[in-house]
Amino acid sequence: MSETLVKPSEASPLQRAVGGALRSREIAVFAVLVVLIVVATVKSNSFLFGGDGWRDLLVTPAILLVLAAGQTMVIVTRNVDLSVGSTLGLTAYLTGRLFVDQPSLPIVVVFLIGIAFGGLLGLVNGILVAGFRVPALVITLGTLYIYRGVFLEWAGSDRINPSDMPSGFLSLGTKQILTIPVLTIIALLVIAAVGYYLHTARGGREMYAIGSDPDAATLYGLAVTKRVVWAFVICGALAGLAGVFYAARYGTISSGAGRNLELEAVAAAVIGGVAIFGGSGTVWGAAIGAFLLVTIDRVLPILGIPDFWQRAVVGALIIGAIVLDRVLSARQERALIEARDR
Amino acid sequence: MSMTTIDEAVNERTYADYSRPLLWRVFMTREFAIIALLVLVYFYAYGNVANFDGPLTLYYLFLDMAPIMLIALPMTLVIITGEIDLSVASIMGLTSVMLGIGYHDFGLSMPLAIVLALVVGTVCGAINGFLVAYVGLPSLAVTIGSMALFRGIAVGLLGTEAITDFDEKWTDLATQRIGGDSSYPVILIAFVVLAIAFAILLHFSTFGRGVYEIGLNDQTARFTGVKVERTKFCLFLLAGVVSGFAGIFYTLRYGSARGDNAEFYELQVIAAVLLGGVSIFGGRGALHGVIAGVLLIGVVSSALRLENVSTNITNIVIGGLLVLSVISGSVLSSVSNLRQRRAARARAPVKASHRSGQPDDGEKAASE
Amino acid sequence: ASIGLTACGGDDDGGSGGSGGDGGGDITFLPKNLGNPYFDASTTGGEKAADEFGGSIEEVGPDQATPDSQVSFINTAAQQGVGALVVSANDPTAICDALNEARDAGVKVVTFDSDTDPECRDVFVSQADAEGIAKKQVELIAEQIGESGEIAILSAAANATNQNEWIKLMEEDLAANYPDIELVDTVYGDDDDQKSFDQTAALLSKHPNLKGIVSPTTVGIAAAARYLSTSEYKGKVALTGLGTPNQMREFVKDGTVTEFALWNPEDLGYLAAYTANALIEGDISGEEGDSFEAGDLGSYKVGADNVVVLGEPFVFSKKNIDDFDF
Amino acid sequence: MTNEARATLVLRDVAKSFGAVAALRSATLVVHPGTIHALVGENGAGKSTLVKIVAGVHRRDGGEFRFQGDDVDFDSTAESKAAGIAVIYQEPTLFPDLSVTENIFMGRMPHGRWRRIDRHAMVAEAEAIFARLGVDIDPRRPAQGLSIADQQIIEIAKAISLDASLLIMDEPTAALSGVEVDRLFAVARSLRDEGRALVFISHRFDEVFELCDTVTVLRDGAYIDTLAVDETSADEMVALMVGREVGDLYPKTPAEFGDVVLDVSELSSRGVFRDVSFQVRAGEIVGLAGLVGAGRSEIARAVFGIDSYDSGRVRLAGKDVPRSNPRSAIAAGMALVPEDRRQQGLVTESSVTRNIAGVIRRQFARAGVLTTGMENTAARPWASKLEVKTGALDMAATTMSGGNQQKVVIAKWLATEPTLLIIDEPTRGIDVGTKAEVHRLLSELAGQGMAILMISSELPEVLGMADRVVVVCEGEITAEIDRSDATPENVMHAATHVHGHEAGASTTDSLQEGARA
Ligand SMILES: Nc1ncnc2c1ncn2[C@@H]1O[C@H](COP(=O)(O)OP(=O)(O)OP(=O)(O)O)[C@@H](O)[C@H]1O
Ligand SMILES: Nc1ncnc2c1ncn2[C@@H]1O[C@H](COP(=O)(O)OP(=O)(O)OP(=O)(O)O)[C@@H](O)[C@H]1O
Ligand SMILES: [Mg+2]
C-alpha cells in the first residue's frame, strides 16, 4: 500500500524499495516494536525467554488485535466505532451466561453466538449511521452509553467466575500450538482475513474508495450504504469475538469488562497508519499498532518506568505517529510538485 | 434587465429582514425543542419524583453539572468549527494535579497555585491548538493522543497519592451558595459570566461569525479574510483554559487532587453539546441549546437517581437521547425533501407514457 | 399523576417503616461500586438485618469506583432524607463534605469496609482492625514461602484508604519480624479484572525470583489466582490475601492457593445495618463506649475513634472452603 | 418517428430544479447510434445537469427519458452504468488514495478465484487503454497528485473501458493539450464507427466542427434547436446559444487609465507558475486568458494572499502587500471574486446578509461586537445596488439561482470599496441576462477608476471586455496583447505555446486555427 508517488523511471528499483520501506508506516512502527522487545529482553531475560514470557508477549495483544482489525475496517470507510468496548463487555457477559445457563453448548457454538451477537450490535450502528446518514461519531457515542447501560443492567452485580465456565473453554486462553497461543492464532487469522478482504476483494477496495471520497463513490454508483453497514457489522462481530476472547482469557467477567477499549482500538489503528479520515491504511499497520500499544504497557515497568507513566508514553506515541504521517506526506507532496515542474 | 449604476439604485429594491415571523424563528428551532424538552422533564420530575422539589436538588444539580457546563461553552465553539477536543477531561485531571502539587509540594499560596494550574491548562490547549490549526492534523486523532498524554502526565506526577490538605477557605468557596442559603452555588456566577462572554463571542462578534463560516465552508472563510488557523488555535486554547478552570473547581469541590479526577468527562461534555443541537460537522448550533442540553442531562440524571434508578438506565436514556437527537434531524430533513420532490413531480408529471406521438423536431437535422 | 401517587406512597412506606420521624428506618447502602460480589454479599447481610429489625434497604452506587460518582449518590440520599447512609468510601477526603452535608440534613452516616476521615461519619464498622488484617496476611505469606524470599503486593486502586493502611502496616510488620522477606514491588490493579490480571503477569516477568504475592483485595486475588493457575508459576509462587470463597474455590482446589483470609462480608453488612439502625433509633449516638445488640452477632461496643470492629479475619483453606457460599 | 424509435437516447421536455434554481426547464436531446452528438450552450445552460440526469446522479422532476427504446428512470449511477451508459463528468471524480487502475475499474473490478480481484488483468487493460490514448501514466501509482490533464485522461480511460453503448463526455478536452485531444478524437471516431452513440460537450467550436455530426443547442435550461454540423456555422450556433446579438453582451465603455494600481513582479511558485509580471492601472480591465489549468487562478490566489509564493513581489498602489495574508490584502484595497462560487465565494448555507457583510463586518462592528441588525443595515444597500433577487435578507444563499449567488459574491466584495477587483470567471454558470449585467457593471466600475483583473476562460468575454489581454500558458506569461491587437488567433496561439517549445504538437495550430466566434 505504500507505493511511491514519483514516476517509476526516476529511481532505481533498489532506491525505490529502500525509499518505500523507509516511508512505510508499518515498517517504522514494527521497528519500534522490535526495539522495544529487544530492550526489554536485555533488561530482563524472562520478558521473552522466561517461563510465560513468550506466551504472554503473544497472547496479551490478541483482544486488541481483533478489535483493531474491525476498527480499521470502519475507519477506512471514513467512520469510527466508539461502541466496541461496550459490545465487547456485553458479549463477554453473554458468553459467560451461555455457559451458566446452557452448560451443554459446544464451545464452537458459543463462539459463533458471540460473533453473531456482536455483529447484531454492529448492524444497529451501521443502520443508524448509513441508513440515516448521520455522523458515526455521535451515533456510536450514543450506543456506547446504551450498550454499556444494557450490559450493566443485565449483569447487575452478577459476576461470571472461572468456575462457571468449562475448563476446556478457559484453557483456550492459554493453550498453545507450536508455542503460539491459540487466541493469537485466531487473532492473526482474523487479521489475515480482514487484510485479505480489504486488499484483494472488490468490497474491500470499495470501502477504501468510499472513505477516500464519499461523493465520488456515489457518482461511481458504489453501494455506499451497504458497504458501510457491512463495515460496522464486521467491526461489531469482531468486537463480539474479542468478547469471547476476553471471557476465555480472563475467566472473570464483571461490569468493567471492555471499558475504554474503544479509544485504544482507535489509537492502535491511528498509530498503525490508518488515516482517521478514511481511504488509506492497512490492517497490518493497525495490528502492529495494537501490538505496540499493549507491549508498551508491559515493557515500561521492566524498564523501570513506573506504570503510572504508561499512558503519557502512549499519548506521546500517538501524537508522534500522526505528526510523522504528516511530515511524510508533506515530503511526498513536495516531491510531486517538483516532479511536475520539470 | 439593465443594471442601474451603483450610485443611484439605493432605494430601488427593498428587502425584508426576515422571511419568517418572529415566533416561527424562535420556536421552530432545534434549540427551542431542547429547551422545551428540558422544561417538560423538569416540571414532570418536579411533580412526580419524590424529593425532586426539595431545596437541595438544584444546588446539587448545578454543582454536579458545573464542570460540564463550563467546558461545554468552549467545546461548542470548537465543534462549530468542525473540530473536536477529546482531551478536556484529561486537562481537568492535569490541572487538578498541578493545583495540588503547586499548593502542597511547591508551597505556593492558593491564588498562585490556581494561576499555575490555569497556565498548565492553557499550555495543554495551546499544544492541541498548534497541532490542529498550524500543523493541520485531524483533531480527533490529535486529541485522542493528547487525552492519553495529559492524563498520563497527571497520573504519573502524583502516582498513588491524593493531595487533600487544601485550605478550608478555598474548598468551602467551591461549594458555597450565593447569598449563603440559596439553591445556587457560587460557581454559577462564574458560569454565567463565562456564558455571557461566550455568547457574545459566538453570536455577537466578528470572531463568532468566522467560527460559523469555518465550520460551514473554511475555504470561503479564508477567502473572506477570516484567520482560520488563528481562530482554531484560539478555540483550543480557550478549551484548555476553561477545562483548567473546571479542573480547579473540581479539585476544590472534592478537596482532593488526584490524577484520575474527572476521568471520562469528555464524552459527557460532547454528548451534552451534541444533544444541544450542535452539528458534529460544524457550522450549526447555538449556546442556549447547549446549556439546555447540559441541564437536560443533569435533570434526567438527578431525577432518575432520586427514583433510585441505577446509573445504567440513566446512561441508556442519555445515549438514546443522543441518538434520537441526530436521527430526528436527518429524518425530518429527508421527509421534507421527499415532500418537496413529490410537489415538484405533481407540478410537472413525468410523461412516461408519452411515446413518439408528435413530429420530432429534434430529429429534423439528425444526419443518418 | 398516578406515578406521582406511587412515588409519594413509597415515601409513606418509609415513614411507617421507621420509628423516629420522617423517613427513619430507610437505609441506603452505597458500596464502592456496583457489580462487586463482595459488596453484594454485604448488602445481602444488610437486607437480612433490615428484615429482622423491620427497616428497608436500598442499594445504590456508581458503576466505577471513583469518588466523584459516589458524591452524587450521597447528595441524593441527603435530598431523599433517608434515615442512614452506609458507605464504603472510595476516597477518604473527596466524599467528606458531601457526607457532612448529608449529616446536616439529618442522615446518619455509617462507613464500613473502607473508612473516611473520622470527622465525616458517625461510626465506622470495621471488618477487623487494620493491624489484625495486616498481620494475618503477612503471617499467611510468610508461612507459605518459608519466611524468606521476594514478595510483592497487588493492591486495588492507588488511593484506596483501607488498602493503603494495610500495606503500610504489612511493611512495618515485615520489617520488624521477617528480616528475610523482601517486599520488592507494589502494583495496582484498580479492582479491575483485566488490569489485575495483566499486572500479575507483569509482576512475574519483572521479578523472576518472586516467591509470593499478597493481594489484599478480592478482585485482585482472584485475577492473580487465575493467571497463576494457567502459568508455569502455579504452585511455585505463593498467593494469599483477601478473597471470597466462591471466587477462590477453584484455585484452592487446584493448588494454586493454599490459604487466604477474609471476614464474612455478609456479617459486615449485617452489622453495619444494625449499627445504622441503632443510630436512627437513637439507641447509640456513636460515641466511644456505646453498646448495642446486633441480632445474631450479639452485642457490640463502639471503640476508640467511633469504630465498631466485626472480629478477627477468618482463614479459608481446602478443608473449610466448601462450608461457605458467598 | 421511426428514427426516434431507433435512437439510443431520447430526452424530451426534461425539467429539473434545485430548490429555487430551475437548472432545466424543457430540455430535449435525441442521440442516434453511430453518431457523435454535440451539446452546446452557455455556462449554466444546463448541459451538465442533463448529463447527470442521464447518468442517474439526479432524478428529473418531469419529462420523458428513454434509453434504447425503453422508458427508464435511473435511481443511481450504478443503474445507468449497468444499462450501458458511460459518463465523463465535467469535474474529475477520482479517489486520491487508490491507484490509477483501481480508479478505472472501481465498482466493477474483475475477479478470479476466491473472489480475489484480478490486478494483473486490470493493469493490463489499463495499459492497453493508455496505449490506445497514447499517454504514459503508470497504472499502479495513486491518483493523488495527478495533474488536471492526467485526471481527465483517467476519466476518459474509465469511460472507454466501460464498453458502453452511450458515451457522454462533459468537456473532456478542457484541460488537454493538442496531441491528447487528437488521440481522444481518434478513439471517439472509432467508437462511433463501432456503432456506439456519443455525446460531446465543449465550449470549443472548432472541436465541435471537427468531431461531431449533429449539434443540439440549449439555452437557459430549454431546448433551442438541433442542427447538422455540416449545415451550420459557428455564428449561427452562437446566435442560438445566446439568443440575441452577441454585441450586446459586452457593453465595453472606453475609460481613462490612471496610475498603476497593481504591480506584480517576477512572482514564482514552484510547480505552479514562474516569473509572472504584469501591471493593472486604475480604470483598466486586464484580462487574464489561457486554457483551463494554465495557472491563472493560482496567480490570482497568490496575489490576494490565499496561497503563498516562493519569490517575487506584489505591490498595490506602490505599497508592498505581505505574502499569504488575505486580510492585509483586503485592508490594502484588494477584492477577489473567486472562480468557485460554492466553495470559495459563498457560505451557501448562510444568509444573504451574512454573506454580503462577510468582509466588511470587521469595519462596522464596534470593538468586534455586532448584531444581525447591524449586519442587515450594512448589507441592504449593497444587495439593493446589485439588485439581488431574494425574498428576505435572512434567506440562505442555497435557495438562490447561480446568477443571484454571483451577485451576492460581487456585492460582498464591492462593499469593501476596493481599488483593485480581481474577478475570476465572472460569468461562469450564470444566465445570459445576468451576464450582460455583470459585464456592464465591470465596465462601469472601471469607468469610475477601479482597477480590474479579470480571469476568464471564455475568449469572447476576454476580447469583449479587456483593455489588455495577458495570456498565461503552463504557469508562464506568454503574451501581453492590447485590446486593439487582440484576436482569437493570437490569444489562442499564446495560450498553447510556452516560450521555446510548444505545449501540444504541431497539430495544435491547425486545431486552434478554426478559431472561436
Ligand atoms: N446541485 C446543484 N444545486 C443547485 N443548483 C445547481 C446544482 N447543479 C447545478 N445547479 C445550477 O443549475 C444551472 C445549470 O448548471 P449546469 O452545471 O447544468 O450548467 P452547464 O451548462 O453544464 O454549465 P457549464 O458550461 O458551466 O458547465 C446552474 O445555474 C447551476 O448553478
Ligand atoms: N487538484 C489538483 N491536483 C493537482 N494539480 C492541480 C490540481 N488543481 C490544479 N492543479 C494544477 O494547478 C495548475 C493550475 O490549475 P487551475 O485549474 O487552477 O488553473 P486555471 O488557469 O485557473 O484554470 P481555470 O480555467 O479552471 O481557472 C495546473 O498546472 C493544474 O494541473
Ligand atoms: Mg457543465
Ligand SMILES: [Mg+2]
Ligand atoms: Mg481557474
